[in-house]
Amino acid sequence: MSAGIGVPNAMWWVQAKLMGGAGRITLYGFVWLFLVVLGSAGARYALRDELPTFAVDVIVKMLAGAQLVLVILWACNSIFRAMVRDVDSTMLESHRLSPMSASAVVLGYMVGPFLPVLVFFAINVVAGLFLLRSVGISPVDWLAGNGFLLALAPMTWIVTVLLGIGRKKPFNPLLALFLIGSFGAPLFVVPGLGIFSGAFAGVVAGSYLFGAPIIEPAPEIALIGVALIMTGIWFRAAMRKFHRPDLPAFGVWRAFGLLLIWLAFAAAPLLFVAYADQATLDAMGSVVGELFEHGFIVNSLAATMDASIVMALFPIGAVAFARVRAVDGRTHGRGTRTWLTGSGPAVAAALLLWLAAVDRRGVPAQTLFLTWTAVAASLVTVESAIVLRGLNNKPAVRLVVTIVLFLWAAPLLTDLWYREYQQAMSEMRRELPATVISGFSPFGSVWKLFAREGASLIPGVAAQVGIALIYASTAHRALQKRGAGIAVGRM
Amino acid sequence: MSRRCLRVIARHRVPFILPTSFASRRRGQRVLIGINMGITAEPPSADSPLAVVEQLRVEFGPIVAVRDVSLTLHAGDLVGLIGPNGAGKTTLLRAMAGLQAPTAGRTAIMGMDVLGRDRTVRRHVGFAPDSPPVYADLTVYDFLMFIGYCYDLDATTATERIDFWLEQLWLTDKRSAKIATLSRGMRQRITIARTLVPNPNVILLDEPSAGLDPAGRIEFRKVLASLRDQGKALIVSSHILADLEEYCTHIAILEAGTFKQFGRAKEMHGRAAGRRKYQLKVAGGGERLGNVLGAINGVTDVAHLDGAWTFEYDEDPSRAAELLRDLIGRDVAVALFTPMDDSLEHVYMRAGVKQVD
Numbered sequence: 001m002s003a004g005i006g007v008p009n010a011m012w013w014v015q016a017k018l019m020g021g022a023g024r025i026t027l028y029g030f031v032w033l034f035l036v037v038l039g040s041a042g043a044r045y046a047l048r049d050e051l052p053t054f055a056v057d058v059i060v061k062m063l064a065g066a067q068l069v070l071v072i073l074w075a076c077n078s079i080f081r082a083m084v085r086d087v088d089s090t091m092l093e094s095h096r097l098s099p100m101s102a103s104a105v106v107l108g109y110m111v112g113p114f115l116p117v118l119v120f121f122a123i124n125v126v127a128g129l130f131l132l133r134s135v136g137i138s139p140v141d142w143l144a145g146n147g148f149l150l151a152l153a154p155m156t157w158i159v160t161v162l163l164g165i166g167r168k169k170p171f172n173p174l175l176a177l178f179l180i181g182s183f184g185a186p187l188f189v190v191p192g193l194g195i196f197s198g199a200f201a202g203v204v205a206g207s208y209l210f211g212a213p214i215i216e217p218a219p220e221i222a223l224i225g226v227a228l229i230m231t232g233i234w235f236r237a238a239m240r241k242f243h244r245p246d247l248p249a250f251g252v253w254r255a256f257g258l259l260l261i262w263l264a265f266a267a268a269p270l271l272f273v274a275y276a277d278q279a280t281l282d283a284m285g286s287v288v289g290e291l292f293e294h295g296f297i298v299n300s301l302a303a304t305m306d307a308s309i310v311m312a313l314f315p316i317g318a319v320a321f322a323r324v325r326a327v328d329g330r331t332h333g334r335g336t337r338t339w340l341t342g343s344g345p346a347v348a349a350a351l352l353l354w355l356a357a358v359d360r361r362g363v364p365a366q367t368l369f370l371t372w373t374a375v376a377a378s379l380v381t382v383e384s385a386i387v388l389r390g391l392n393n394k395p396a397v398r399l400v401v402t403i404v405l406f407l408w409a410a411p412l413l414t415d416l417w418y419r420e421y422q423q424a425m426s427e428m429r430r431e432l433p434a435t436v437i438s439g440f441s442p443f444g445s446v447w448k449l450f451a452r453e454g455a456s457l458i459p460g461v462a463a464q465v466g467i468a469l470i471y472a473s474t475a476h477r478a479l480q481k482r483g484a485g486i487a488v489g490r491m
Numbered sequence: 492m493s494r495r496c497l498r499v500i501a502r503h504r505v506p507f508i509l510p511t512s513f514a515s516r517r518r519g520q521r522v523l524i525g526i527n528m529g530i531t532a533e534p535p536s537a538d539s540p541l542a543v544v545e546q547l548r549v550e551f552g553p554i555v556a557v558r559d560v561s562l563t564l565h566a567g568d569l570v571g572l573i574g575p576n577g578a579g580k581t582t583l584l585r586a587m588a589g590l591q592a593p594t595a596g597r598t599a600i601m602g603m604d605v606l607g608r609d610r611t612v613r614r615h616v617g618f619a620p621d622s623p624p625v626y627a628d629l630t631v632y633d634f635l636m637f638i639g640y641c642y643d644l645d646a647t648t649a650t651e652r653i654d655f656w657l658e659q660l661w662l663t664d665k666r667s668a669k670i671a672t673l674s675r676g677m678r679q680r681i682t683i684a685r686t687l688v689p690n691p692n693v694i695l696l697d698e699p700s701a702g703l704d705p706a707g708r709i710e711f712r713k714v715l716a717s718l719r720d721q722g723k724a725l726i727v728s729s730h731i732l733a734d735l736e737e738y739c740t741h742i743a744i745l746e747a748g749t750f751k752q753f754g755r756a757k758e759m760h761g762r763a764a765g766r767r768k769y770q771l772k773v774a775g776g777g778e779r780l781g782n783v784l785g786a787i788n789g790v791t792d793v794a795h796l797d798g799a800w801t802f803e804y805d806e807d808p809s810r811a812a813e814l815l816r817d818l819i820g821r822d823v824a825v826a827l828f829t830p831m832d833d834s835l836e837h838v839y840m841r842a843g844v845k846q847v848d
Contacts, residue, residue, distance in 0.1 A: 010640035017633050018626060090624040093590055094685070098641035099613040244606070246592040394552050 010100065011108020015082065016115055029119040036063075036127045056135045057211075060142065063128045064209035067146060070121050071153045075114045076160045082113035083164030092165070095242075102239035109161045110154065110235075121150070145208030152205050152227045158234040166241030166249065226265075233258065248318050255315035262311045312379055313400060320386035320396070323479065370457040374445035377461070377468035378408060384471035391478050411437050411460070412444035436460060539602070540565050541615075541724040542587065542693045547596035549582050549748075556582040558748035559596065564693065564724035569715065571735030571756070572728040574745035580728040581621065583745065584695045587726070588618035600693050614642060617691035621698040623682040627671035631662060631681055634670060635688055642689040649688070656684040659714055661707065676702040683711070687718075694718065694725045700734055712737055767806035768792075771818075772799045772827035783821060787814065801831070 019025060040059050047055035086092040095105050111118075125146050132139040204223060237249035250258060382403055389396040415437040438444030439460020448457055544562040548555065556579045564570065572580050585591040587598045589605035589612075598605040603612040626634050632653060639649025657663045660680040665673060670681060679702040686694060700708045708731070716738045718725060729735055735742065742759040744752040752759065773780055777800070784793045784802055789810075793802040804814060815828050 010637060013640060014626065014629070014633075014637040017637070018628055089627070090620065090622065091626060093620075094624040094638075095641070096590060097588060097613060097616075097618055098638070098689075099610045099643070100641050101610060243608070244592065392552055 009104055009108050009112070011095075011105060012112045012115065015108065015112030019116065025116045025119065028116045029123065032120045033123050036123055040127065040131060053135045053137060056131045056137065059131055060128050061210060063124045064142075064145065064206070067121060067124055067149060067209060068206050070117045070124070071149055072156055074117050075153065076156055078114035078117065079109060079157055079160045080164060082109060083161070087164065087168065102242045103235075105242055106158075106161055106165070106235060106238045109165070110157050121146075141208050141211050145205055145210075148205035148208055148224065151224045155227050155231045155234065158231050158238060162234050162238040162241065162249065165238050166245040230261075233261075248314075248321050250314055250318055252315065252318045252322050255318040259308075259312055259315050263308060313382065313404075316379055316383045317386055317396070317400075320383045320390060323387050324390035370439075370461050371445045371448075374439070374442045374457070374461045374464050377464040378442040380468040381464075381471045384468070384475035387475040388471075388478055391475075408441045408443045411440035412447050415444060440464065541568075541601060543599045544587060545597050545599075547583070547586055547598060548594045549579070549586050549591060550594040555748050557586060557593070560748070560750060562743075562753075564726070566692075566722035566724060567719055568741060569719040569725045569727065569739050570741040570743055571732075571739035572726055572743050572745060573730070573732060573735065574751075578745040579748040580745055581697050582748075584618065584697050584726065584728060585620075587693075588616055588695055589613070590618070614689065615691055616693045616695065617686040617689060618695040619682045619686040619697060619699055621701060623675075623678040625670045625678055625681055625685075628669065630667050630669055631657070631673075632666045634681065635684055638685050638688055644689070652688050652690070653684070656687055659710075660684055661710065674702075676704060676707065679703060680707065683714075692723055694723055696725065696727045698728055698730070700729060700731055708734060766791075766803045767811075768801060768803050768831050769811065770799050770801050770827065770829050770831045771825065774824035774826045777823065780823065783818075783823065787817065790814075799827070806830075 016022060016025060039062070043059045043062070044052075044055050047058060083092075086095070125143075128142050128146075129139050132142055233254070236254075240247065240251075241249050248255070382400060385399055385403065386396040389399055415435050418435065418437060434444075434448050436456065436459055438448050439457040440463055441460070442464070445457055445461060445464075540563045542562070542564040544560060547557055547560045547562075549557040558579075560583060562570075572583070574580055582591060586593050587605065589598070592606060600612050601615045603609060603615075605612055605616065626637070629637070635653045635656075636646075636649055639646075639652065644652070654663070654666075657666055660683060662677065662680055662684065665677060670678060673681070679699065683696070683699055686696070700711055703711055712734055715725065715727065719738065719740065727735065727739070736756075739756045741754065742752070742756050743750055771780070771784075780800055781793055781795060784790050784800065789804055791803045793800065795801075804811060811828075811830065815825065818825055818828075
């Protein structure tokens with residue numbers, strides 16, 4: 001932190017300067033205040049024939065919408081634009097050259113680019129409070145919603161910073177957040193997805209702002225705790241990326257921890273439904289019962305598995321990087337950590353443990369085993385591919401995306417297309433079961449688990465294992481060759 | 492230099508450069524002027540190296556941009572880094588500045604790993620890239636003020652340093668101008684100011700004079716020479732060899748990521764320390780002159796080329812004058828007697844550096 005400037009962060013100072021300085025920010029604040037007062041008065045006048053409470057309710061809902069737009073959309077977009085500007089102008093490198101701490105820079109990017117928004121936010125809070133009290137409505141939900149929003153929004157901000165700070169072209173996560181938010185179902189089927197991205201927090205806080213909370217305050221407070229922990233994890237990752245953009249955002253242990261947190265979030269509701277006794281489920285009402293009747297566990301299992309495969313890429317990448325670095329141990333005199341070299345399959349083992357935990361209520365054991373084998377094989381393939389790319393000093397992101405998008409999804413999509421074609425040709429009305437083609441990719445294997453019918457998984461899984469073996473042995477040979485003559489320990 | 496700047500220096504003993512005319516320095520003696528007030532509290536020791544590069548290697552896939560380069564910089568060293576495009580000059584400087592992680596090897600600045608977690612090392616190294624990194628929407632003063640804040644300078648010190656460097660780099664009248672309105676040359680000067688305001692001990696400059704006008708280049712040469720004489724260690728990458736020739740203590744020719752030649756500038760110019768090459772022409776042929784020269788004590792490397800004799804002798808002008816008197820005393824009909832140097836361009840061309848395809 002800079003001591004001599006009277007503000008806690010030089011980054012904030014420069015961001016305020018780039019916005020025109022404190023004078024202009026104050027001016028914008030007054031303009032916003034004027035617009036809020038004008039809008040409120042106008043709405044009250046337009047709805048003068050209605051009950052005053054109705055008019056206030058409409059205005060407060062408009063303010064609630066504005067709060068969400070300001071703190072999520074505007075803020076994230078401001079951060080994204082600041083990242084793009086600094087990456088393009090190479091100012092980000094200039095910051096790297098300076099002795100500013102990584103935390104100061106990340107915090108500067110996290111809050112600096114939208115300082116006026118926080119002024120607008122505060123004006124809206126006061127305006128909503130004033131309006132609600134003027135008609136005798138309790139402002140508790142309004143204040144709670146704003147509080148939750150301000151406590152939970154930093155996770156979306158830091159995710160935006162993280163996606164920009166170590167890249168040549170920053171990635172704007174707003175679209176993904178919008179899509180996830182628009183299709184609320186995945187948030188509940190795969191809770192880890194919503195919690196990790198911050199979208200779940202936004203939805204819950206928004207529900208309070210609009211006066212219709214979807215969960216009770218106690219879980220909400222727990223959610224804030226989780227969000228703060230996740231914010232801390234992303235913050236550290238962003239710091240690491242700022243300090244060393246050439247290194248993965250997560251170290252091996254932290255990446256494994258992230259995977260376990262993800263699995264915990266994703267599995268908790270499933271485990272609850274799978275292991276709760278029938279009386280408890282009955283006591284929870286018809287909703288859970290209906291979900292169970294419609295194969296909730298298996299469907300959730302399949303969806304979570306798919307998402308977990310992608311999530312597992314964090315530790316996979318970290319382990320692969322550690323392997324390559326172990327070979328290049330001469331860099332900075334780093335020693336070799338031999339235990340790292342065999343830890344790739346540990347990722348798959350974590351998935352296996354979880355799968356074993358949910359092997360209840362009608363999931364066939366053989367299908368489950370084969371699906372796990374496919375997932376494990378695919379993860380070994382990805383790790384080996386990353387190792388091979390790393391040994392050639394090439395970025396592996398594009399390769400991994402290609403594997404995920406095409407090799408993993410293509411057999412499933414091909415199968416879907418093939419069955420559609422067969423169905424159209426034979427004019428059959430009933431849907432055809434999944435064929436053997438699906439089994440040739442992990443996503444397809446999971447889909448077959450989800451479908452619980454169709455041809456055997458064995459040929460596809462065997463092919464995936466074969467591919468994994470080829471990749472793994474190639475990577476092993478390359479490691480040995482590269483490591484020749486270098487004291488790297490046992491490989 | 493304005494009176495205001497002089498007042499600032501007198502009042503605060505700011506350690507910045509003074510033009511040669513103001514500095515009481517003798518040849519071969521480095522004089523530190525003032526005492527550092529800022530972040531580099533102690534002037535670097537003359538014995539300990541300021542920068543050590545050990546077996547630095549940077550690979551981009553199959554391309555080896557920097558190939559196991561080792562280098563040690565002491566206070567007062569000013570290395571001119573030359574080489575064809577794609578030779579690895581920028582990558583080497585970036586790796587030394589900690590912006591490019593090496594595939595192998597390390598760089599230590601003032602004994603600290605440049606990629607270490609301790610960001611104190613950043614206070615001691617300044618790097619000016621060839622493309623100026625600036626906030627174009629800020630004024631020149633605000634931008635440099637921000638840089639000062641990044642390095643924990645208090646507002647008074649930062650303002651004084653900024654004013655000093657704006658004057659040194661002829662930017663005083665652009666103090667309140669938005670950077671977006673300035674030319675590339677002006678931005679290049681701002682980048683140089685950005686590098687020097689924190690007062691680092693190791694200064695890495697990548698093509699610093701590329702966008703400067705002729706007058707700016709002349710002034711900049713003085714700035715570099717003064718920094719060198721203050722005991723900073725500098726590496727300057729440039730294609731303008733005539734500039735490097737004037738102020739560099741060492742020359743490094745980089746080819747395909749490795750030093751093809753590296754040495755003291757004088758030696759690179761084709762002479763040993765304390766020695767100099769001379770050219771001699773005599774009337775009437777003087778075919779036997781080789782024997783005469785060879786017999787004179789201190790004359791070495793006698794050669795006859797294109798009707799003129801060349802040889803090495805003491806670089807001291809008074810000794811050269813004695814030699815001339817001696818030759819005339821031996822009835823040698825001297826038509827031309829002159830010291831000669833290979834220009835850096837000749838040295839570079841003679842090195843046979845290959846262009847990168």
